[in-house]
Amino acid sequence: MNAPLRRVAISVLVLFTLLIVNVNYIQVVRSDELRNNQSNTRVLAAEYDRERGAIVVAGTAIAESVPTDGRLKYLRQYPQGELYAAVTGYHSLIYNNSQLEHAQNDILSGSDGRLALRRLADLFTGRDPAGGDVVLTLDPAVQEAAMAGLEGVTGAVVALDPTTGAILGMASTPSYDPTLLSSHDPAAIREYWAQLEAAERDPRLNRAIGDNYPPGSLFKVIVSAAALEDGRTPETVVPAPRELPLPNSTRTIPNFGGTACDPSGQQPLIEALTISCNTAFAQLGMDLGEDRVREMAEAFGMDGERFDIPLRVEGSTVGDITDEAALAQTSIGQRDVRMTPLQAALIAATVANDGVQMKPYLVDELQAPDLTVIDSTRPEEWREPVSADVADQLTEMMVSVVANGSGRAARIPGVQVAGKTGTAQVSEDVPDHTWFMGFAPADDPKIAVAVFVANGGGTGGERSAPIARQVMQAYLDGLGG
Template structure:
């Protein structure tokens, strides 16, 4: 072979080699990326020609696909859009998926490996392929009560089963209609999305797990836990002056409304929590030290990293603490302390469950199209933040808050209710964030734990958030007989 032909042959060989490598790179390395690309119309057509599985609450679909006469065979619908949008998310031609629609997409679309035999059987039988179902842990009555009690104000409610970690209610308000983002009309989808983007906050953001807020006096539960683990008791007397001035600051920390916690300037730990005495807990946090406060917070899951359940949950954090002044403010839930509403419910649930924190979960089971169970969630212990003895003492102190202190509006006739209110200052005009975290059940048997967050409300956690918690817990106990 002469030199020119040899060069041509080599060039052709190199080109064929590059072509083969590129084909393999696209089909193997980038296959998942290209398949999930929302602009891949072939994949979109394939997905919309397959009946997507249902998202189910108490046996009823809260997201389902229905046949249409459109070019795209199936349309995603949400029978109770406002009530469940926080959890379901949307399934959109334009914007992809969110919420459970995203987190459990493989089972819903039918592409999950656990459905492989079903897909093979479909090929041989000629049966139309379809996705599997996702059965949620939500309790319909409790979810409805949480939605109704918030009444459209900016805020969030999370309710947990303390014994298992199952999510009983999850509402982020305001809400939206995921069906309008899941239509087959791209122009209408974009127009509705633009209207949501113009709102503050954007209703598509699930604030229960995706946003963090100053917890205010709710954080006093963490400081109380640290103190009790270190040998304090509910009856231990601690300093409770009208003002507390840290050693490295000239700025005094006042009590709410500049009130006097006790004329004597001191009071028992249980009484300090009952009336939510700022100066007592600011001083107590400094006395315990930053390391001890952080250690207690981490035991409850704060500063322990984000996780999925299966929705992604952002990390709650104590934040940077530089000196006693910042530690004093952090000890009353201000400074840089930030937690999610879910984290607030986790704190209450761990205390209610004798000090054992269960991993929160939102999916009870995954089902194949024939309703056979392909996966069932098994409750798991996440941590043991406090001993059973300390948890019992914290329960006693939280019950005192509801029976004698700032949480009175959370009381439920015939049941034992414990809680902690929180009012986190965010502005100078009194438009603060309001919290209540707590638990309820027959005496000695807490069956539901909640966190209620109201953003920018006029009042206190006892005024605004405690009544919401009362309605949520009452609905669950009424629906389940308190058993």
């Protein structure tokens, strides 16, 4: 073989080697990445040849696949549409999937390794392949009460079982109908998507977990916890002036409406929380110091870290504290403090559960197509930010908030309710956010709840507490109590 032919042969061999290496890299190394890429509709279209598993609440499918006579054998539907959209997400031929449809895609599509034996059996028996079911912890009565309470506003509700961490309700408004994104008509899908894109508030955002917001006076429970852990009691008298000058600043922190919390300029800690005295908690935060306030907030989970339930939850954080003035503002839940509604519910649930925070979870069971349970969630202790004694004192203070103070609208006849209201300033000429978090019954907690209304105006006691009452009442009625 002469030199030119030899060079050509070597070049061809190198090219073939590179081709083989590239094919193996794509098929082996990058296979999962390419298969799960949101732009890869080929895999998604192939999934329509088999029945996708259902998402189930209390024995009823809230997402299911029904057979069709078209080229695509199955159509994804959401019988209760907007009620559960924030949780289910959508499964779309054009826009792939979101929320649980994304987080539990392997089980729902049937590709999960735990279903391998089922897939193998399908090959030998000729049985049509199918995905597994995802059974949720949600309570229909809680979900319905939450969505009814949020009607006409932008906001979110989260409800938890404080003793297990099971999520009983997760609602977000405005909502949308995921069925319209899951049709087999690409033009109709794109048209509805464009409507959602043009909305002033994105209906596809799960506001319960997908964003965080200034919590206002909810954060005073964190500051109270730090004070109690440091040896103060609900009866400890704290300064509570009409207004509090900020250190090294010409600005002051006023109380709501510019009123005095107490004519004497001081009051017991329990009374300061009951009426949500700004100056008392701003001064208390400075007295405790940044390290103690931040340490307690992070102990409750406000460390800025994201986590999965299995939906991705945005982090909650205290934010930067640059000086004493910033610490005072932080201590009343303003400045850079940010909290998700789920985090607010976790704080209430932790107090309700004797200071133990249970890891929140949304999925109760995973089932094979024959309804055999292939996995289930066991309650898991996650953190213990405060002692049982401090949790009892916080409960006493939060009961006073509902019985005697800003949370009166959360009262339930015959049931002792513990809670805390929050009103958070956003910016000038923009209505405040309003909050409520709490639990009931206070002496034997069954449900913890957080309600967030974005730019609702008014106060947490006026806007959010009544919604929380409806949600807690719906659950307790279902328990027969």
